[in-house]
Amino acid sequence: MKLQKATRCALFAVLELAADPARQLSANEIAEKFGISTNHLAKVLRSLGRVGLVEAVRGAGGGYRFSGNARRTTLLDVIQLFETIDPIAQGEREDGDDTPEGQGLCQVLTEIEDTARATFASISLDTMLKLVSRYR
Amino acid sequence: MSTGQCRAGDRTYVIRLARPEDLPQVVALDVEITGIEKPEYWNDIFGRYSCSGDETNPRASKTRLNRFFLCAADGDKVLGFIIGEIRAWEFGSPPCGWVFAIGVDQEARGMRVAEMLFQAVCDRFRKAGVTKVRTMLARDDTLVMSFFRSQGLMAGPFIQLETDLAP
Numbered sequence: 001m002k003l004q005k006a007t008r009c010a011l012f013a014v015l016e017l018a019a020d021p022a023r024q025l026s027a028n029e030i031a032e033k034f035g036i037s038t039n040h041l042a043k044v045l046r047s048l049g050r051v052g053l054v055e056a057v058r059g060a061g062g063g064y065r066f067s068g069n070a071r072r073t074t075l076l077d078v079i080q081l082f083e084t085i086d087p088i089a090q091g092e093r094e095d096g097d098d099t100p101e102g103q104g105l106c107q108v109l110t111e112i113e114d115t116a117r118a119t120f121a122s123i124s125l126d127t128m129l130k131l132v133s134r135y136r
Numbered sequence: 137m138s139t140g141q142c143r144a145g146d147r148t149y150v151i152r153l154a155r156p157e158d159l160p161q162v163v164a165l166d167v168e169i170t171g172i173e174k175p176e177y178w179n180d181i182f183g184r185y186s187c188s189g190d191e192t193n194p195r196a197s198k199t200r201l202n203r204f205f206l207c208a209a210d211g212d213k214v215l216g217f218i219i220g221e222i223r224a225w226e227f228g229s230p231p232c233g234w235v236f237a238i239g240v241d242q243e244a245r246g247m248r249v250a251e252m253l254f255q256a257v258c259d260r261f262r263k264a265g266v267t268k269v270r271t272m273l274a275r276d277d278t279l280v281m282s283f284f285r286s287q288g289l290m291a292g293p294f295i296q297l298e299t300d301l302a303p
Contacts, residue, residue: 074282114275119291122281130288 001116007082009036009044014078015132017054017066018125024063047081068125075128076120085120086113142208144247149215151256154186154205161214162207165239181205181237185219204260208240208249216240218253222264229294233261233269238280250283272296 003011012034017025027045031038045064048054053068076085084090088110096102123131141148154162163178185205202222208215218238224231235257240249258269270292273280 118275118278118281121278122285124282124286127282127286130286 003079004083005036005040006044006047007079009034009041010048010078010082011075012036013041013045013064014048014053014066014068014073014125015128017064018068018070019129019132021066021070024057024061024065026063029063044082048078051081053078070125070129073125074121075123075125076117078125079120086110086117089113089117142248142252144249147210147247149208149210149244149247149249149252151206151208151252154182154207154217156182156186157212158207158209158214158217162217162239165214165217165241166237168242169239181219185221202264204257206253206256208244208253214241215244215247216249216253218250218257220257220261220269222261222266227294230268231266233258233264233266235269235271238283251287254287270294 013030016030016033017023027038027042030036031041045054045056049056049064053066053073054064055067056062056064079085084092088106094102097106141150159178159182162182163173163175166178167173182205185203187203187205204221205217205219207217216239218235220233220235222231223229223234235254238250238253240253261269269289271284271289273284275281
């Protein structure tokens with residue numbers, strides 16, 4: 001499974017900021033760490049700001065800081081701001097879906113979608129930070 | 137093993153083996169959580185999984201080998217329960233701890249009761265010599281799945297499959 005670039009940027013930014021909610025980081029600092037475009041990240045941070053997951057801090061030493069609830073926010077909450085991970089469940093249809101073969105294929109793909117959704121929905125940012133710490 | 141006192145704010149509770157007098161409260165908790173009454177199931181589970189005596193004293197204990205039914209209790213009040221056992225060689229799986237039931241009273245949420253129960257049953261699994269713990273739960277049970285995730289559980293190498301049985 002592959003997540004879109006904006007989604008990955010958002011997850012990286014949120015995890016980086018949520019690791020220390022008191023810390024402020026600029027878009028540049030976050031972008032540099034993950035090797036992503038600062039412009040792209042700035043747009044993503046604005047989207048995250050609109051839903052209250054991060055807030056912009058103005059002035060000298062300003063930047064962004066985490067303003068959400070890491071125990072209550074799941075990976076799915078962040079991902080869904082940028083993409084749909086279960087297009088069939090969301091009603092998207094493709095050619096051939098009404099044939100028996102298409103219906104069988106939809107059933108298999110729905111199984112995969114359901115598992116992906118359940119996985120993302122059950123991992124909070126707090127849990128994800130614990131997972132990340134295993135790799136440090 | 138986690139059998140000592142646990143503290144949450146100004147409340148304390150202990151994790152201990154389930155006792156016969158706990159059963160009505162465990163059943164009530166299960167009904168509250170699942171909405172399904174199943175007294176026969178619980179009588180059977182209690183008969184097969186409960187132990188008695190002092191765990192720390194093998195001579196006095198009537199523990200059931202590799203089966204664990206624990207309660208978190210504040211005095212006589214049951215705050216939560218967990219049930220697990222050690223299963224071995226199912227489709228080639230080496231012995232591992234299985235947790236198949238956990239429940240916490242709504243009023244005791246936020247007291248880390250589930251975490252203490254889970255750690256306590258894991259302590260017993262470890263003591264019995266296994267190095268892995270597993271569970272299976274409904275895909276849409278986000279609350280419980282999030283709890284197990286927070287304890288470090290990830291998808292394992294086994295997958296659950298099922299089908300409808302034709303009459």
